[in-house]
Amino acid sequence: MKIGREDFEALIKGEKDITPYIELNTLEGTYSVFGVKTASNPNYLIKAIYDMYESHLNKKLAVKAVRKLFRSVGMGSLGLYNLLKKSGMELSPAEFLMLVFKLQHQQGWGAPFELVEQSEKRIILRTKRTFESEILKDWKMPVCGVHQGWIEGVMMAVTGKNWYCLERKCVANGDDCCEFVIDQVDPSWKFKAQSVVKGESAITEFIDHRPVEWDDQADRRSRGHDAEVCLYVHDELAQKDHGRTACGRGELPGLYGHGEENVEHYKKMGITQPNVLSDMAFTFYSQMGWFRLVKSEWNEEKKEKTITLEHTVESEAFGSTGKNVCYCTAGLLAGIIEGAFGIKVQCREIKCRSKGDEYCVFTVTNKAA
Numbered sequence: 001m002k003i004g005r006e007d008f009e010a011l012i013k014g015e016k017d018i019t020p021y022i023e024l025n026t027l028e029g030t031y032s033v034f035g036v037k038t039a040s041n042p043n044y045l046i047k048a049i050y051d052m053y054e055s056h057l058n059k060k061l062a063v064k065a066v067r068k069l070f071r072s073v074g075m076g077s078l079g080l081y082n083l084l085k086k087s088g089m090e091l092s093p094a095e096f097l098m099l100v101f102k103l104q105h106q107q108g109w110g111a112p113f114e115l116v117e118q119s120e121k122r123i124i125l126r127t128k129r130t131f132e133s134e135i136l137k138d139w140k141m142p143v144c145g146v147h148q149g150w151i152e153g154v155m156m157a158v159t160g161k162n163w164y165c166l167e168r169k170c171v172a173n174g175d176d177c178c179e180f181v182i183d184q185v186d187p188s189w190k191f192k193a194q195s196v197v198k199g200e201s202a203i204t205e206f207i208d209h210r211p212v213e214w215d216d217q218a219d220r221r222s223r224g225h226d227a228e229v230c231l232y233v234h235d236e237l238a239q240k241d242h243g244r245t246a247c248g249r250g251e252l253p254g255l256y257g258h259g260e261e262n263v264e265h266y267k268k269m270g271i272t273q274p275n276v277l278s279d280m281a282f283t284f285y286s287q288m289g290w291f292r293l294v295k296s297e298w299n300e301e302k303k304e305k306t307i308t309l310e311h312t313v314e315s316e317a318f319g320s321t322g323k324n325v326c327y328c329t330a331g332l333l334a335g336i337i338e339g340a341f342g343i344k345v346q347c348r349e350i351k352c353r354s355k356g357d358e359y360c361v362f363t364v365t366n367k368a369a
Contacts, residue, residue, distance in 0.1 A: 005084070007021075009259075011089075013368045040274050042109055042131055043131055043134070043135045046131060046132060046135060046146060047135050047136070049066055049069070049109060050062055050063075050066060050132075050143075050145075050321070053065040053066060054338030057079055057166045059139055059141060059143075060141070062145075063142070063143055063144075064145065065139075065145070066146055067145035067146070067148045067149040067152075068149060068150065069151065070145065070146045070147075070148075070150050071147030071149040071150075071152050071153040071156075072149075072153060073149065073150060073153060074149060074152060074153020074154040074155075074156070074157065075153040075154075075156060075157045076152040076153075076156045076157075077100055077153070077157055077158070078157040078158065080100075081157065081158045082095055084096075085132075091122070092118070093154075093158050093159055094115060094118040094123045096158055096168035097123065097125070097151065097154050097155065098115055098125075100150075100154055101113040101125075101127075109128070109131065111127045111129045112127065113125050113126065113127045114126045114127065116179070120184075121183060121184040122181070122182065122183050122184070123155075123181075123182040124179065124180070124181050124182070125151070125179070125180045125182070126169075126177050126178070126179045126180070126309065127177060127178050128171075128176075128177050128178075129171050129177075129178065130144050130146070130147050130171070130178050131146075132144045132145065132146055132147065132172070133170055133171035133172040133178050134171070134172075136172050136272075137171070137172050139172055140172065140173065140174070141170070141172065141173050141291065142167040142168055142169075142170035142172065142173050143170060143172045143173075143180055144167050144172075144180070147167075147178070148165040148167060148180065151163070151165045151182055152164065152165050152182070155182060155184075159184075161184055162184065162185055163182055163183065163184050163185065164179070164180070164182070164183050164185045165180050166181045166182075167179070167180055168181050176326055181247060185302070199304040210223060216301045243344070245291060257335060258332060258335060259281065259331070259332045259333065259334065259335025259336040259339060260291070260335040260336070260338060260339035260340075261335075261339075262281045262284060262285075262335075262336065262339070263277050263278070263280075263281050263335075263336055263340050264293050264339060266280050266281070269314060272339045273339075273358070274340045274342075277339070277340035278336055278337060278340040278341070281336040281340065282296070282336070283338075290312070290313055290332070291309040291310070291311055291312040291313070291329060291360075292309065292310050292311045293307070293308075293309060294308040294359055295307075295308045296308070296311055302365075303365065303366060304363055304364065305337065305363070305364040305365075306361065306362070306363055306364075307333060307361070307362045307363075307364065308359045308360075308361050308362075309326075309329070309359060309360045309361075309362070310353065310358075310359050310360065312326070312329045312353070312355070312360050313329070314326045314327070314328060314329060315352060315353040315360055318354050319354065319356070320354060320356065321354045322354075322355060322356070323354065324349045324352040324354070324355055325352060325354045326349050326352055326354075326360050326362075327349070328346065329360070329362070330347040330349050330362055331347070331348075332347065333347045333362055333364060334347040334364065338362050343366060344366065344367040345364050345365060345366060345367050346364070346365060346366075346367045347363070348362065348363050348365075349361070349362050349363050350362070350363055355363045
């Protein structure tokens with residue numbers, strides 16, 4: 001419908017509203033005002049949300065954060081589900097999920113979905129595109145966190161059970177469609193730990209951090225400290241002439257204990273595998289900014305573990321010193337390994353960025369009796 005100056009004047013005076021100029025094409029899923037696609041098109045909003053998270057995290061964790069955000073949106077569908085039940089419509093969870101996406105598509109939010117498979121504990125959905133996969137094609141990876149969150153939220157709301165949605169195909173990853181596999185899963189810590197170690201989740205999702213109500217109860221001791229704590233301990237040791245040799249439990253009981261208590265925290269969650277426990281701890285300190293784990297290697301012949309890090313708090317803070325400085329980190333690593341594997345170890349820094357090396361490298365060996 002054409003609009004001219006007299007129409008705008010009438011709108012300003014309140015003699016008309018925009019209703020006659022709204023065009024809604026439900027088959028194409030487009031919504032226009034004055035011939036321009038507008039409010040219901042989510043692309044700009046979604047792009048802004050993803051960019052905000054990506055600037056503070058990374059792309060994979062940004063998708064995870066968006067997914068968590070929109071899981072709550074999906075939970076809001078319970079009202080519609082209950083309304084349909086009251087009217088006598090008994091839809092299966094899969095049928096209700098398809099209805100939700102049909103309504104969203106007709107308002108401009110993505111393409112229609114196809115129900116590929118359904119059972120009591122698994123549903124597979126497919127669509128030729130999502131708005132995330134279109135606007136984030138340059139990410140070259142699965143990006144449909146909005147839809148994953150929606151799906152999980154809807155399924156949790158209508159079944160009262162925990163569901164996990166995996167995007168098996170994504171247009172932004174170069175696939176011919178976006179395909180989602182939704183499985184009913186037990187919300188175990190083993191499942192969560194695996195997603196953290198794989199980098200699919202931020203460990204901070206599972207930390208109950210209340211700075212206003214801070215206390216030092218045992219179940220909260222795994223929280224991260226500021227880098228200044230490490231530097232303070234380092235300075236104290238240096239003043240006592242321990243800084244030259246401090247690298248393990250005896251010289252750094254505080255940092256050793258910090259690593260060990262972090263592992264104990266995960267044990268209380270039911271995680272028992274030593275490798276997973278140590279990986280969880282490494283991931284925790286990495287995501288909290290203490291260092292970045294480059295690689296971890298095991299030499300069976302020497303019975304020696306080599307851990308390569310970059311951006312340790314000491315090497316970043318002290319800069320070029322011409323010598324090893326990461327005594328706090330060495331004590332921390334010793335505590336993690338001892339706590340996870342139940343053995344006594346010593347940790348020694350053999351390379352350091354402050355000494356001019358590319359990485360900070362540590363060896364962990366059994367402690368002599």
